Amino acid sequence: MELTKRQEQIVEIVKQEGPITGRQIAEKLSLIRATLRPDLTLLTMAGILEARPRVGYIFTGKTINSLVAQRINKIKVKDVCSFPFVLDEQVSIYDAIVSMFMEDVGTLFITKNGYLEGVVSRKDLLKATMGGMDVSKVPVMVVMTKMPNVVTINPDDPILLAAQKLVSREIDALPVVEVKTLANGEEKLRVTGRITKTTITKLFVELGETR
Amino acid sequence: MELTKRQEQIVEIVKQEGPITGRQIAEKLSLIRATLRPDLTLLTMAGILEARPRVGYIFTGKTINSLVAQRINKIKVKDVCSFPFVLDEQVSIYDAIVSMFMEDVGTLFITKNGYLEGVVSRKDLLKATMGGMDVSKVPVMVVMTKMPNVVTINPDDPILLAAQKLVSREIDALPVVEVKTLANGEEKLRVTGRITKTTITKLFVELGETR
Numbered sequence: 001m002e003l004t005k006r007q008e009q010i011v012e013i014v015k016q017e018g019p020i021t022g023r024q025i026a027e028k029l030s031l032i033r034a035t036l037r038p039d040l041t042l043l044t045m046a047g048i049l050e051a052r053p054r055v056g057y058i059f060t061g062k063t064i065n066s067l068v069a070q071r072i073n074k075i076k077v078k079d080v081c082s083f084p085f086v087l088d089e090q091v092s093i094y095d096a097i098v099s100m101f102m103e104d105v106g107t108l109f110i111t112k113n114g115y116l117e118g119v120v121s122r123k124d125l126l127k128a129t130m131g132g133m134d135v136s137k138v139p140v141m142v143v144m145t146k147m148p149n150v151v152t153i154n155p156d157d158p159i160l161l162a163a164q165k166l167v168s169r170e171i172d173a174l175p176v177v178e179v180k181t182l183a184n185g186e187e188k189l190r191v192t193g194r195i196t197k198t199t200i201t202k203l204f205v206e207l208g209e210t211r
Numbered sequence: 212m213e214l215t216k217r218q219e220q221i222v223e224i225v226k227q228e229g230p231i232t233g234r235q236i237a238e239k240l241s242l243i244r245a246t247l248r249p250d251l252t253l254l255t256m257a258g259i260l261e262a263r264p265r266v267g268y269i270f271t272g273k274t275i276n277s278l279v280a281q282r283i284n285k286i287k288v289k290d291v292c293s294f295p296f297v298l299d300e301q302v303s304i305y306d307a308i309v310s311m312f313m314e315d316v317g318t319l320f321i322t323k324n325g326y327l328e329g330v331v332s333r334k335d336l337l338k339a340t341m342g343g344m345d346v347s348k349v350p351v352m353v354v355m356t357k358m359p360n361v362v363t364i365n366p367d368d369p370i371l372l373a374a375q376k377l378v379s380r381e382i383d384a385l386p387v388v389e390v391k392t393l394a395n396g397e398e399k400l401r402v403t404g405r406i407t408k409t410t411i412t413k414l415f416v417e418l419g420e421t422r
Contacts, residue, residue, distance in 0.1 A: 041249045042256045071279045072419035097341060101334075104381075122333040123312075129340040130308060160419040163412050170315075172408075197383075197408035200415050201374050208283035208371040 007039050011059065014049055019056035071207075077162055078155035080203055081176045081193030086111045089118065089141035093128050096120060096140040106196065107173035110144050115188040116152070116175055118144030152177045153195060159203065162195045172197055218250050222270065225260055230267035282418075288373055289366035291414055292387045292404030297322045300329065300352035304339050307331060307351040317407065318384035321355050326399040327363070327386055329355030363388045364406060370414065373406045383408055 003011070006029070013025055022040055026033045040057065043049040049057045086109045087099060096108055100122065110118040120140055128143045129135060153162045153174045162174055176193030214222070217240070224236055233251055237244045251268065254260040260268045297320045298310055307319055311333065321329040331351055339354045340346055364373045364385045373385055387404030 038252045038256065041252050045249065045253045046257075068279050068282045069419050069421040072415070097337065101338075106333075106383075122317075122337060126308065126333060126337050126340065127312075129337065160416065163416045163419065167409070167413050167416055172317075197412045198378070201408045201411045202378050204283070204411050204415050205371065205374045205378055208280050208374065210280040 004039070006036075007043060010036070010039055010043060011048060014057045015059045018058040019052060021056040025057070073158055073160055075159045075203070076155070077153055077157050077159055077176055077195060078193070080159055080199055081155070081195050082199060084109055084175060084191045084194040086191055087140065088112065089144070090139050093125065093133065093135040093138050093140050093143060097125050097129075097135070100125065105173075105194075107171075108140070109175045109191050109194070110140060111191065114190065115180070116147060116150065116177060116191050117141065118146045119150050119173070119175065120144040121172060147189075150175065152189065154178070155192060159195070159200070163200050166195075166197055166200065215250070217247075218254060221247070221250055221254060222259060225268045226270045229260075229269040230263060232267040236268070284369055284371055286370045286414070287366070288364055288368050288370055288387055288406060289404070291370055291410055292366070292406050293410060295320055295386060295402045295405040297402055298351065299323065300355070301350050304336065304344065304346040304349050304351050304354060308336050308340075308346070311336065316384075316405075318382075319351070320386045320402050320405070321351060322402065325401065326391070327358060327361065327388060327402050328352065329357045330361050330384070330386065331355040332383060358400075361386065363400060365389070366403060370406070370411070374411050377406075377408055377411065 009029060010025055013028055014020055022033055022036060026036050029036070040049065040051070044051050047060060050060050051057055085099070085103045085105055087096060089110045089112050100108060106122050108120045109116060110120055118141065120143060124143045124145070128138070151165055151169045151171060151174060153165065153176055155176055155178065165174060166172070173194060173196040175191045176195060177189040178192055180188050180190050182188055220240060221236055224239055225231055233244055233247060237247050240247070251260065251262070255262050258271060261271050262268055296310070296314045296316055298307060300321050300323050311319060317333050319331045320327060321331055329352065331354060335354045335356070339349070362376055362380045362382060362385060364376065364387055366387055366389065376385060377383070384405060384407040386402045387406060388400040389403050391399050391401050393399055
C-alpha cells in the first residue's frame with residue numbers, strides 16, 4: 001500500500017501536533033473536512049492513526065513498514081523449515097566432508113543415540129583439513145561445536161527469531177529441535193528440521209514475488 | 212494491515228461476482244450501504260478493489276501480501292550491499308584460506324589487474340585441500356569459478372533480483388559490479404560491493420523488526 005502525498009502530509013501533521021481534530025488538519029491543508037474524510041478513514045483503518053472521540057487523531061507509531069513487519073511476524077519456523085540431515089558423532093571427518101558434498105549442505109547436525117550433540121560447519125572442516133589431522137581416522141565430534149553451545153530453535157518460534165539468531169550468532173544454520181525427557185529425567189533434543197540463511201533468502205524471494 | 216472479517220467477505224464477493232455495485236454487496240451481506248462505505252474506501256485505497264464509475268467494484272488481484280512485495284521491490288542492491296573483499300588471482304590457495312578466516316567471509320572475489328576474474332567459495336577450497344594439492348604453491352585461480360561463468364549483479368538492480376540469483380544459481384554470494392570499457396574496447400568488471408545470503412537475512416530481520 002502506497003500512501004498518497006496528501007496522506008503523508010496528514011500523518012506528518014498528526015505526528016507533530018496530535019492529538020488534533022479532523023477540522024484542524026483540514027485548516028492546515030486549506031481543504032474542507034469532507035475532502036479529507038476518505039484519507040482519515042484509510043489511515044485509521046490501516047492502524048497508522050487512531051481516532052479518539054472528543055480528543056482528535058493521534059499517531060500510533062505504526063507505518064507502512066510496520067505492516068510489512070506484521071506479515072513477517074506471522075510466519076513460524078515450522079512453516080518454512082527444511083528436512084534435517086544428521087550424522088552420528090563417531091563418523092570420520094573425511095566421511096563428514098563427503099556427506100556435506102553429497103547432500104550439498106553447509107552445516108551438518110551431529111547426533112549421539114539420535115539426539116543432538118553438536119554442529120559442524122564448512123569452516124570447521126576446512127580448519128581440520130588445514131591442521132594436518134588424519135581426517136579419515138579422527139571422528140567428527142573432535143571438531144564440532146558441542147552442546148550446550150549449539151544455537152537451536154523451536155518449531156513454534158517465529159521465523160524472525162531464527163533469522164535474528166543467524167545474524168547475531170554469526171552462523172549459517174540452526175537445528176530445529178523438540179525437547180524429549182528421558183526416563184531418568186534428563187532432557188535431550190531431537191532434530192526435526194533445519195533453518196539456514198538459504199531458507200530465509202528463499203522466503204524473502206517468495207514474499208517479494210507475490211502478485 | 213489486517214483485513215477485518217467483513218472486509219475479507221467483501222473481497223471474496225467482488226472476486227466471485229465483480230463487477231458489482233456497493234448496493235449489491237450490501238444486499239448480499241444484509242447490511243446498509245452506509246455501513247460498508249469505510250470498508251470499501253479502505254479496500255479501494257489499498258489497491259485491493261478498484262471502483263469503476265457506472266460499473267461497480269472489481270478485484271485488482273492485489274492482496275495484503277502483494278503490498279509486502281511492493282515494499283520489498285523498492286529496495287536496490289546499492290542500498291544494502293556491503294564492502295567487497297578481493298584477492299589477486301596469483302595468491303596461493305593457502306593464503307586465500309587464511310584470508311577467508313581473517314576476513315570471516317564465505318566467498319572470495321578474485322581479480323586480475325583490479326578487474327573481476329573469478330570467485331572462490333569455501334566449498335572450492337575444501338575440495339582443494341582434500342585433493343592433495345600443495346595448497347601453498349598452487350594459485351587460487353586454479354580452483355576458482357572463472358569469468359564469464361561468474362554470476363554478478365549491478366548496484367541499481369532490485370535486491371529481489373539478487374536474492375533470486377542466490378537461490379536459483381545455488382550460490383552464497385554475488386559480486387556487485389560496474390562495467391568499465393577499456394581503451395581497446397574490451398569490457399571489464401570492477402567489483403564495488405558484495406551481496407550474500409547474510410545480507411538478505413539481515414534485511415529480512417530489519418523489515419521484520421520495524422515498529
